[in-house]
Amino acid sequence: MTAPFGARLHAAMAARGPLCAGIDPHAALLAEWGLPDTVSGLERFALTATEALAPHVAALKPQSAFFERFGSAGVAVLERVLATAREAGTLSVLDVKRGDIGSTAQGYADAYLDPASPLAADAMTASPYLGVGSLGPVVETARRHGGGVFVLALTSNPEAPLFQQARTAEGTTVAGAVLDALRGLNAGEQPLGSFGAVVGATIGETGEDLDVGGPLLVPGLGAQGGTPEDVRRIFGRSVELVLASSSREILRAGPDAGALRDAALRTAEGLAALRGTR
């Protein structure tokens, strides 16, 4: 029986630090690496980055969009990336940001969290905008297989606050309702729950309680301007829950495997200083 995702992630962050490397094969990055914008270029890029970074980070986060743009051949590359991470013993967070009515959400959960699926990851990202409760089948499937779910709460993009910080009829913000729901899902889980929130490293002051008892996936470091100092400012005493994610800033160092590793280690060093300050 697989241990719960939260426990596995807690151990990985303790051993390797709180960095998640994003595998985002942008067309522009393929060009920077001297690769063609084709399936073979995608495969070369994604597998080189996965193999170079897997031993040095707590988790890898492939961004599904950049594989899907090549159709089924691109999705087959994504399957190989997930298998390569698994063989290297590194946790995978598949960034798909899915969400739908419950019966369809079950299909997404089966695709991304059932170990029998070729696209199975250790955790997936999910969108709560059909209602947090619509993610029930995703949560139940994660519990059954020791998987994790990261639910969008306070995302890093500038358009986000208008929706996410709007007030519900109960008076909480939409983001606050997501964070409350996650606290409920993680209640009693030690050392870390398996249901995380996505909170950008670029957000301003929100007044929200970010301690959800589960991990906080924090994108926006590097290319979007977020810094370790921002992480300290935003998360305060919840900083130990942070799994910080960076894609372009690390990937730009490639294609040399040693340069990719060094870029990840530099980012990890900046983050390491934040822990133990609770």
Ligand SMILES: O=C(O)c1cc(=O)[nH]c(=O)n1[C@@H]1O[C@H](COP(=O)(O)O)[C@@H](O)[C@H]1O
């Ligand atoms: O869920 C995410 O990972 C995510 C949430 C968010 O609020 N902002 C955000 O940038 N992301 C993803 O994180 C990655 C950021 O990439 P870089 O800006 O290149 O580090 C992309 O794959 C985004 O889709």
